Amino acid sequence: MTTATAPPDGVARPRTARSATRSPIGFGFVTMGLLVVWLVWVSDGHSPSPGLTADLTRFELGTLVAGSSVPAARTAVEREREQLTRERDAFHRFTTEVESIPVSTDGGVGFPLVGVRRANAVAGELGSVRAAYRDSVMELDHFDQFYDEQLYDNMSSELSEDVATAVVHGDQFSLPVKRAAIQRATEAGLRRERLLQTIDAERDSLDRAQRHLREIESALDAEPPLTDFTLTELFDYERRLTQLKDRCERLLCTRQRHIHSEATFRPHLDLLFVQTYLYADLETDFPVLDACIRRYSRLETRQQAVHHEITYR
Structure with missing residues (x-):
């Protein structure tokens, strides 16, 4: 892989150039900017407001990327870890x-x-x-x-x-x-040894996020058609969906804090985030954030369907 500029001191030089056709999360860089602003705002201690989360849903971010990038990110991390170990x-x-x-x-x-x-x-x-x-x-x-x-x-x-x-x-x-x-x-x-510590922290973060995402996905896939629910069950289901959305928001905040916490990596590379270095070959530099937003979008769509069922039953 090649790169236009190498980081100083020969530290794990990025091994790939980003493809010109590579697409960021959602509607390009504007949407990604809105997401980052929202995430930083939440991670600073604010509560997600219904208006902001509704705006994210209206963008329908989750429908724009096919398939989760988290497993691919895990593979990229393992590959990088193996190479760094061999170099060390x-x-x-x-x-x-x-x-x-x-x-x-x-x-x-x-x-x-x-x-x-x-x-x-x-x-x-x-x-x-x-x-x-x-x-x-x-x-x-x-x-x-x-x-x-x-x-x-x-x-x-x-x-x-x-x-x-x-x-x-x-x-x-x-x-x-x-x-x-x-x-x-x-x-x-x-x-290399210091970078391996950063890579291991990223791997652990990916594994934790993947477990939470799978639990949320299982909860979505396990439900029968809405027509099979009684009215009381629909209200209970709507509350469960709200809880799952809260879990998505918490996972987004946790992941955002992890991304910003890897300051030990940044002084050695001319990159803001380690994820930009690790996932340059993937569809997005932020696979967990991408997966969370898609789960949130799916939950929001399901919840709207429940509201419709309750209203017109």
Whole structure:
């Protein structure tokens, strides 16, 4: 996958460009903006007003996207988790290998980590460093598939331009070069580890949301035709539908809070939300919000049918 701009410091660069035909939730960006405003307003402690929820229903957001994106989102999360784990382990292997490569004992100890391209030491060991990087980090299939970079480009984005210049274009291996390569590779692995924590939190949030959505869907699918209800049962059913709508609203608020809580991810990427990074190949960046709105729309439609049945019976 490709992207126009890579995040700084080589942190889990987004691996896909959004399709030009990809459609957001509802009637495009205007509707998505209304949804976000509503969700932020609710998450700030306000109660959803009947007018706002009615407006959402009039848009009939739930009818505009075919099928839930939550299972696809779960698959995307698992795929990303697997790739990040392999990258973390690859940088660990590279670090271990570099630690075993000897350097000169007579010079270069006082060199700072910056400017390592000027370092002097034993010749002939840089090839081992390059081979170690190729056999660990660049051996990953998805690195070649998504980035298709040469050794220097990949090492520069992951370990810094100084380290890449010293290792790829240099001919001598010094202690500053070794220290810099180990330090940068360790940092690259730690970045993946932090991202994995964010990915795990997202996976748990998806699983909880999926359970709630399934319960709501089961409650909708289990009901017989409205003509089979007595008038008393219709009133009871209408109250149950209101309760289910309240559950949808609570799930929307909970999910919105989770989306905004992942602040640890944002400083490393030029993206506002981790979901934009994870779900760029899906129909929507916010699959749980999409599913909740569609459930809410279905509940609202069913409730209107109950009102009609009560009125004209």
